[in-house]
Amino acid sequence: MKELYIISESKTTAKGYINRNKQKNLGCRYEKGSDHGQYFYILECQHCGKQYKSNGSDIFQRKCPECQGGNP
Structure with a gap:
């Protein structure tokens, strides 16, 4: 049986x-x-509307890879 992961909903990871x-x-x-x-x-x-993936730990500081020079 696959292990179920619970993800914390801290401020930065909240939708x-x-x-x-x-x-x-x-x-x-x-x-x-x-x-x-x-x-x-x-x-x-x-x-600019670009959507991209980010680790939860990086959300607070991420910059857009399209218009802000952030990491892809």
Whole structure:
């Protein structure tokens, strides 16, 4: 049986959270992220509309890879 993972809903990982760079959290993908113990979330740039994945631990500081020079 596959283990069920519970994801914490802290402020930055809450759906709808917008960080200081105007990147909106659209929710968790329930896909293991690239950082230890993290999951990927979908962020949407409020400037240009680009959507991209981010580790939960990076949401607070992410910049858009399209218009702000953030990591892809």
